[in-house]
Amino acid sequence: DAGVTQSPTHLIKTRGQQVTLRCSPKSGHDTVSWYQQALGQGPQFIFQYYEEEERQRGNFPDRFSGHQFPNYSSELNVNALLLGDSALYLCASSLRNAPLHFGNGTRLTVT
Amino acid sequence: EDQVTQSPEALRLQEGESSSLNCSYTVSGLRGLFWYRQDPGKGPEFLFTLYSAGEEKEKERLKATLTKKESFLHITAPKPEDSATYLCAVQANAGGTSYGKLTFGQGTILTVHP
Numbered sequence: 717d718a719g720v721t722q723s724p725t726h727l728i729k730t731r732g733q734q735v736t737l738r739c740s741p742k743s744g745h746d747t748v749s750w751y752q753q754a755l756g757q758g759p760q761f762i763f764q765y766y767e768e769e770e771r772q773r774g775n776f777p778d779r780f781s782g783h784q785f786p787n788y789s790s791e792l793n794v795n796a797l798l799l800g801d802s803a804l805y806l807c808a809s810s811l812r813n814a815p816l817h818f819g820n821g822t823r824l825t826v827t
Numbered sequence: 828e829d830q831v832t833q834s835p836e837a838l839r840l841q842e843g844e845s846s847s848l849n850c851s852y853t854v855s856g857l858r859g860l861f862w863y864r865q866d867p868g869k870g871p872e873f874l875f876t877l878y879s880a881g882e883e884k885e886k887e888r889l890k891a892t893l894t895k896k897e898s899f900l901h902i903t904a905p906k907p908e909d910s911a912t913y914l915c916a917v918q919a920n921a922g923g924t925s926y927g928k929l930t931f932g933q934g935t936i937l938t939v940h941p
Contacts, residue, residue, distance in 0.1 A: 720870070749928070758831075758914055758931030759871070772928055806870050815861060816929065818870035 720819035722807050729797050732753045737792040737822045741809030748790040749816060750782060751806040759806055760806060765790055794824075802826045829854045833915050833932035840905055840939050848900040848935045850915030858927055860898050862891050865934070868895040871914055905939045912936050 721740045729735050741748050747766045751759035761774035765784035779795045788809075794801055802825050808816035832851045840846055852860065859878050863871035875884040877893040884891045888909065890901040900913055916929040 751929075751931075756933070757915070758933045759929075761928035761930070764928060774928060808870075815873045815876055817873060818863075820868070820870045 720807055720809050720817055722805075722819040722822050723763060724822060725753070725820070726823045726825075731797055731799060731826055733797050734793065734795045735763070735797060735824060737794075737805050737807075739790045739792070739807030739819060740796075741788050741790070741807075742817050745809035745811050745817070746788055747810045747812060748784055748788065749808045749810075750790070750792045751808065752776075753804040753806055753819075755803075762792070797826045799826050829914055829917055829919055829930040830835035831917055831930055833913075833935050835935060836933070836934065837936040838938070840902075840937070842906055842939055842941050843903070845901070845903045847902070848915075848937070849897040849915055850900070850932055851896060852898070852915070852917045852932075853896075854917045854919045854922035858892055858918045858920045858932070861916045861929060862889075862898070862900055863916065865912045865914055874913075903938070905937075907939045907941050909912045910937055910939045 723738045729760040750762040753759040762776050763773045764771050765782050768784045780811050781793045784790045804821040806821045808818045830853045834849045844894040859876050862874040865871045880895045882893050888903050889907040892899045914934045916931040918927040
């Protein structure tokens with residue numbers, strides 16, 4: 717049974733560029749959340765998708781946007797990248813309010 | 828605003844030396860408190876959920892407890908393979924909806940020496 721899968725695993729972008737990260741949830745899960753984890757810190761909530769709609773959002777600017785597809789997979793888009801956007805981006809899935817299951821993340825480096 | 832503070836930031840133990848990690852929290856109505864383990868280069872791995880004060884959960888050498896203001900993760904006779912970062916997170920009641928973000932602490936880095 718495949719868990720949460722994220723792609724790519726690593727990514728290097730230049731300041732000002734745009735990036736798209738992808739996530740496939742664990743089989744049977746219908747809710748996807750995205751978190752940003754800076755080095756040495758705990759994950760910070762970006763937003764959560766359920767039934768293809770953004771249901772809750774953390775304190776992140778509009779440069780961060782997302783999408784959930786009918787098959788429950790999800791994308792995270794970040795526009796106008798800043799150096800401070802360098803972090804590990806984690807996708808987590810769950811069935812409604814059950815505990816989150818995390819993927820291994822995408823390491824984004826902005827130069 | 829929900830807040831989670833974990834202590835200590837780092838803990839070094841000898842194999843077999845039991846200890847506890849602390850998670851202090853403030854939340855506007857607790858729906859659940861979660862413990863995760865995170866290995867380097869990996870995503871967090873779910874360990875426990877606690878819902879109400881007085882609740883305890885156990886898994887192998889780990890035991891999690893909950894009060895109204897804090898949670899403890901007790902590690903009994905740890906082994907080197909228990910070395911990891913342990914993360915605590917809270918989920919607030921979201922007005923009856925099923926959606927609820929997790930607010931994480933910064934984690935405790937545990938190193939167990941053989």
